Structures are given as structure tokens and as C-alpha cells.
Amino acid sequence: MSQFMEQFTALRDQKRHGEIIDSVPYAKLIGVEFGEDERGELLFSLPFTMRNVGNTTLPALHGGLIGGFLENAALLHLMWNRESLEAPKIVDFSLDYLRSGKASTLYAQCEITKQGKRVAHVLIEAWQEDRKKPVAVARAHFLLSTPS
Template sequence: MSTTHPWLRQAIAEARAAGDPGRLAAAVPYAQTMGISLLLAPDGPHAGELLGVMRFGEHLIGNPVLPALHGGALCALLESTAIFQLLWESALSATPRTIGLTVEYLRSGRPVDTFARGMPTRQGRRVTNVRVEAWQDDRSRPIAVASAHFLVHSDEEPAKLES
């Protein structure tokens, strides 16, 4: 398994110390190209949650007739948000590697900013499952959801079961 690159480890440490996940996304060139940033949800029922934000750009349009966001751009937001969620919350010694990603496209993404939230559903010693939802104006009306499975390696020792 590959280890986390030193520059990414440093970005994670600096982002956590500053309480600013945006620094983590800013350190990843792919996220910058896609217009993906991170923020902690402001006040409200979801305060403090890590959110992925994909700022709208013309290069994200897949169907110019509607216009609608490209499915690959939405998939990139969903997968990136899940990975950033794991990097932000967990003590991983390697970057999570995608095993599988299943995306359900529920409605067309309009040419506006899109938000996503990753929720780990199972965290094992080697595999972690994350459910991710993407929405635009109304969080209760997702435009896409994904089920992602990652190969992970933690710096922390797994809890031992007592017999």
C-alpha cells in the first residue's frame, strides 16, 4: 500500500491545527482544477460538518442544451468529498484508495455551486465505507448520492477484542 505523500501529511496537519479544512483541498491540484474546496458547515443543525463545495465553472457542463453538470464532475465531487472526510477525521498513514464507487444520479445538476457531505457508515481496519450526498439549493433534495468503499491503513492500532 502506498503511503501518504509528505506534502499531503503536512497539509493535513496544518489544516487540522488551523481548524480550516480548506487548506487540505487547496493542497491537492486535482481539487483545484475541479473547483472543489472544503468548509465546515456554519451555524444550524449541521454546524461543524465537513462539506465539499464544487464551485460552478463552464468546464463542468456536460450537456450544454439543458445546461447540466457533467456526471463525471459530480462523481469527482462525491469521491473527493469522501476521501477528504476520511483524511480530515481519521489518523490514516496512507491516502485512502478507492475500491469501488457506485453513484446514483437523481436529477440534473444545474449550473450553480454544488455541495456534498460524506458520512462514514462502516470503518474497519482495512476497508471503510462512506455514503456521500450532493445537493445544490436544498439539502433535502440531493442531485446525486454515492456509496464508496476505500482501502485504508490507520496509524492507530485497532481495538483488540478481549476474550
């Protein structure tokens, strides 16, 4: 097990969400936060800051920022929900933008739809004020272990 995974596992077991974000440089840089909702499911959030705006005329969140947020949410969700000696590696990431990300907090939740011995598939949904009006949806495929 890598030092990173040992640290992640210890922080996960103690539910120290903020310290997990501190150990993931990009997530920390853009301001990702996460915790558990009332059902015990992970809920990721990206509080609004002006530095995350891509189009200042609207203003709208930068599309690359939304993609990076969703990719990090999928990775953290997968690591949180499985016991592993290795961090998963992203193989493929597909993102559909459905509407502009407004100048407000962006939320995301993930679902592991398939998990085998070597690969996992995660669906990610992002919204702002109303979950029924998603800003973006994504699919991520991860390699779980290095083939022998």
C-alpha cells in the same frame, strides 16, 4: 507517514481548508471548496462555472465532474476524520444520479458508516438548492492500510 499526510495533518489541525484543496490536484482543478457548517460537519461545495457544464443545451453539470467531486469529498472527509499515517485508497465507488445538476453551486456532505482497521465505507449526498432533492448519492469503500 508520507510527506503528503504530514502536510495534510498540519493543515487539518489548523483548519486551513483552502490549502488542503490546493494540495489535491483534481479538487483544485474543478474548484472544490470546503469548510464546516453550523454543526461543525464538513460541507463541500463546487461553485458553478461554465467549464463544468457537460450539456450546454440545458445547461447541466457534467456527470463525470459530479462523480469526481463526490469521490474527492469522500476521500477528504475520511482523511479529515481519522488519524492515519497513510492516505486511504479507493477500492470501490458507486454513484446514483437522481436528477440533472443545474447551473448553480453543488453541495455535498459525507457520513462514515463503517470504519474498521483495514476498510471504511462512506456515504455521500449531493444537492443544490434543496437538500431534500439530491442530485446524486454515492457510496465509497476505501482501503485504510496495506495488508501485511
